[in-house]
Amino acid sequence: MMQTDVKSAHATGAQTNLALVSGRVRLKSVIITGGATAGMARFLDASGGNILLELDTGSNSNMTNVILPGEGILFPNGIWYTAVSTADGIAQKGKTKGRMI
Numbered sequence: 815m816m817q818t819d820v821k822s823a824h825a826t827g828a829q830t831n832l833a834l835v836s837g838r839v840r841l842k843s844v845i846i847t848g849g850a851t852a853g854m855a856r857f858l859d860a861s862g863g864n865i866l867l868e869l870d871t872g873s874n875s876n877m878t879n880v881i882l883p884g885e886g887i888l889f890p891n892g893i894w895y896t897a898v899s900t901a902d903g904i905a906q907k908g909k910t911k912g913r914m915i
Contacts, residue, residue, distance in 0.1 A: 831861045835893040840886040848872045858894040
């Protein structure tokens with residue numbers, strides 16, 4: 815198993831196709847806080863690309879920590895973020911090296 819540093823990216827409020835991270839990366843966990851109304855957060859593999867993770871948020875300001883199993887989700891081209899009615903979102907990621915899985 816390869817050791818890698820874990821880093822984070824942060825976004826606030828409603829976003830559309832925000833480029834969080836460039837290059838090949840694995841999403842390890844997400845910390846998200848709901849806004850004033852119910853909403854959602856989507857993590858895509860390109861601007862307007864495939865949705866690889868979608869999380870619903872409640873109409874509250876509770877923080878939710880989602881830890882992804884195994885090696886996380888592979889985003890071969892980087893991570894783009896779209897959110898509606900979320901107060902904050904933090905993506906924790908690790909860069910990958912080597913061959914495609």
